[in-house]
Amino acid sequence: xxIYVINGPNINLLGTREPEIYGKDTLNSITKTCNDKAxxxxxxxxxxQSNYEGExxxxxxxAIIQKVDVIIINAAAYTHTSIAIHDALKSYSGYKVELHIxxxxxxxxxxxxxxxxxTVDAVVAGLGADGYGHVVDLLSxxxxxxx
Amino acid sequence: xxxxxLLIINGPGLSNLSNYSELGYDGLSLDIxxxxxxxxxxxxxxxxxxxxxxxxxxxxxxxxxDIDNFNAFIINPAGxxxxxxxxxxxxxxxxxxxxxxxxxxxxxRIENIFKQEGIKPMQxxxxxxxxxxxxxxxxxxxxxxxxxxKISNK
Numbered sequence: 001x002x003i004y005v006i007n008g009p010n011i012n013l014l015g016t017r018e019p020e021i022y023g024k025d026t027l028n029s030i031t032k033t034c035n036d037k038a039x040x041x042x043x044x045x046x047x048x049q050s051n052y053e054g055e056x057x058x059x060x061x062x063a064i065i066q067k068v069d070v071i072i073i074n075a076a077a078y079t080h081t082s083i084a085i086h087d088a089l090k091s092y093s094g095y096k097v098e099l100h101i102x103x104x105x106x107x108x109x110x111x112x113x114x115x116x117x118x119t120v121d122a123v124v125a126g127l128g129a130d131g132y133g134h135v136v137d138l139l140s141x142x143x144x145x146x147x
Numbered sequence: 148x149x150x151x152x153l154l155i156i157n158g159p160g161l162s163n164l165s166n167y168s169e170l171g172y173d174g175l176s177l178d179i180x181x182x183x184x185x186x187x188x189x190x191x192x193x194x195x196x197x198x199x200x201x202x203x204x205x206x207x208x209x210x211x212x213d214i215d216n217f218n219a220f221i222i223n224p225a226g227x228x229x230x231x232x233x234x235x236x237x238x239x240x241x242x243x244x245x246x247x248x249x250x251x252x253x254x255x256r257i258e259n260i261f262k263q264e265g266i267k268p269m270q271x272x273x274x275x276x277x278x279x280x281x282x283x284x285x286x287x288x289x290x291x292x293x294x295x296x297k298i299s300n301k
Contacts, residue, residue: 122281
C-alpha cells in the first residue's frame with residue numbers, strides 16, 4: 001500500500017508550539033513512528049509537511065498521478081480556510097483520512113468548520129500525536145482498494 | 148483496583164446496523180460490533196460493558212454512577228439515522244462531565260457524519276475528548292487502542 005501523510009502549516013513546530021494542546025512529540029518523532037509502522041506492515045509511506053497551501057495542493061495532485069492508495073492529511077489551519085485543498089481532495093479517489101492532533105471542535109469557533117471533512121472517508125481528531133501511528137496501524141484492517 | 152474499566156454506550160438506531168449498508172458499511176450487525184469490541188478489550192486487559200438501547204432514558208438512567216464506576220468511555224450518540232428528535236444535548240453534557248473528571252472519552256461514529264448536511268459532532272468545552280468517524284467497526288477498535296495507550300501512559 002502506498003501512503004502519503006500530508007501535514008499543513010505550523011506542524012513543523014510540534015513539541016515547542018503550545019505543548020499543552022499539541023503535546024511534546026516532535027515532527028521527527030512522529031515521522032519515525034509512521035515510517036517504522038508502515039515498513040513493518042509492508043507499506044510505502046511518504047511523510048510531508050509544508051507551510052504553503054499550493055504545495056499541499058500539488059502533493060495531492062501528485063497522489064492522483066502516482067495512484068497513491070491512501071492520503072492521511074492534517075491540513076492544520078488550512079482545514080478551516082482552504083477551498084483549494086477541498087477541491088484537490090475531491091479529485092483524489094483513493095482512501096482519505098483527515099487527522100488532527102487536538103479536537104478542533106473543542107476549540108475556538110473559527111476551527112469548527114472543516115472544508116476537508118466532507119471530502120474524506122474518515123475523520124480522526126483529539127487522539128494526540130499518537131493518532132498518526134494508530135491510523136497507520138489500522139490501514140490493513142480497512143476496506144482500501146490497493147492499486 | 149483495576150483502572151481498566153471501559154463503558155461503551157451506543158445510542159438509538161444502533162440496534163439495526165443494516166441502515167449503514169447504504170453508506171457502504173456492509174455486513175454490520177450490533178452483535179458483530181459487540182464481539183469485536185469485547186475481543187479487542189480482552190486482548191488489552193480491559194473489563195468492558197457494551198450497552199445499546201433505542202431508549203435514551205433507559206440507556207442513561209444510571210449514568211452518574213457509571214461515570215464514577217468506569218475509567219474510560221466510548222460514546223456513539225447515533226440517533227440521526229433513526230430519529231430526528233434525538234437530543235444531542237444529553238450526550239453533550241455527559242461527554243462534558245466525563246472529561247471534566249479527567250477521564251478519557253471518545254465520540255465514535257461508524258460513518259463519516261460530515262458527509263451529511265446538518266450533522267455536527269459534540270461540542271464540549273473541555274479538552275480531552277476525542278472524535279473518530281468513518282472507519283466502520285474500526286472506529287471503535289481505534290478508540291479502544293487510543294484509550295489503552297492514554298491510560299497506560301498515565
